[in-house]
Amino acid sequence: MPRTVAVLGLGLIGGSLLRRIERGVIGYDHDPVEVRVVGYDHDPVTRDAARAAGFEVRDRVSEAVFDADLVVVAVPLPALPELLAEVGAHARPGTLLTDVTSVKGPIAAMVRGPLRYVGGHPMAGTERSGFAAADPALFEDAAWVLCLEPDTDLAGWLDIAGLLTGIGARVVPTTASQHDAAVARISHLPHILAATLTGIAADPLARSLAAGSFRDGTRVAGTRPELSTAMCQGNAAALDAALGEAIERLMQARSALRNGELEPFFRTAYELRHAWPVTETEPVELGPADLLALGTAGGWITAVGPDVLHGRRPKY
């Protein structure tokens, strides 16, 4: 298990992780341990804020990573290549490395140095950002994707999964490709649809009549455009496919509308929406070979035991 964690980037995600780990003993299922965490941010003002809040913060990447068992890079996609080069130059060989970026396919190729990289993505966030918004409870019951590829170091994967389940996250095993296709549909496409709807209702009369369905359907159009852009362009191939599917479904809905047959379209969505989020799950015990099947089935890991993994699977 990682005993010394370096968190690079102290925004909403990195800051929340720093606060949660620092809060105390991590609830490893069979062996509670103390984990030490140090932080780094390229912005001196953020470093000062984190120090003022009582955290151990280093002024250089090299000082933050040289003695770490696990390095978490929590910076936006455009800042990753430079930061990963620095981590590769200063971390010990074999150090575990993970990230929190919302696309997984392109990241592995950016990793430098003989590190054990495991792609990660916590499905948690708010419209707020920055260290001031960081919240140690942000990951409680949140899904946290950990990618498992043919070349992933399994022991390293299990170590990170142990830490993340220890802080209360639901660890979801997937491949980078599965992850990117899924988040294109549940996160990146919603941003495109919200911006589309906002643009369609731009005239003053429409804006004066708009109420609840417009408000909720356009909420994420209020995300800072550079963040939405980086997120969507970073996952362009999978989002392109999701957009194609959305266009196809809208053309089908238009045909149904013209034929007076919209009800099945709405009924299917109604049933799916009322069955989300899943409330009925069952506990499962599994070995490493079953991890990807569990993720594909909508399940997650809740604890990493010495001999067996514990998880939950939705009942469908």
Next chain:
Amino acid sequence: MPRTVAVLGLGLIGGSLLRRIERGVIGYDHDPVEVRVVGYDHDPVTRDAARAAGFEVRDRVSEAVFDADLVVVAVPLPALPELLAEVGAHARPGTLLTDVTSVKGPIAAMVRGPLRYVGGHPMAGTERSGFAAADPALFEDAAWVLCLEPDTDLAGWLDIAGLLTGIGARVVPTTASQHDAAVARISHLPHILAATLTGIAADPLARSLAAGSFRDGTRVAGTRPELSTAMCQGNAAALDAALGEAIERLMQARSALRNGELEPFFRTAYELRHAWPVTETEPVELGPADLLALGTAGGWITAVGPDVLHGRRPKY
């Protein structure tokens, strides 16, 4: 001004109107008056519930409308033709008639008898329905469309506008055609987009990763499918056009994505979304000839005075 109002249909909208008018003196700007309200619902259980809550409720449409100055029909679109036939048979000639249906174009043709019809649509609602959900505060500051066509009785329009501004609604003057185009974009299209997004993210992994942007973007997919269907099919022509525009914009977004140029798309939406809802408005005084221009500019009527209309207009 109408002194006796009959509300036919005591669901969320009709029940809330009954409760609000019954609550007491209507705040007409220059001349507070008492308005009497009677209710009717085709469902005897609902009638009993409304009576038990202290309201005057009639068992037949004829008994509810024969002495009314204003009849408000607050039933779903499919129930309108039969109810309007009954109102036409029993209301006094010249009685004011309005409705609350979410489409306006097709309704005028359903009106029977020598009544003075003014199409209406309050932009208020929740996912809940029925008399039990009725709330006298539902219309406070809500937009309430009142249609003004070349053949609309202006005195009747002003009487209804006086009542509705008196209960705190923002009365928006539009034509039926403008209204139908606007609500297709801000209400009916969001229902189609929400159902589309729900269907695209139907696999277990996507559902297990889905979080805030999916939750908000799909909320109205939880609306009862017969309601969404009736609403959308009832406004099929305008919704067809809005759907075409959405498909066109999504294809443009896909091109921008492929060219790495999504930022202007998101930036435009970001600015529009942060400027909604409008917070800066200015008071205006106007005459009947200026009503439609006020509505088109995103404004509304706040009070009907004896000589002048009072309204507000957004500052853009």
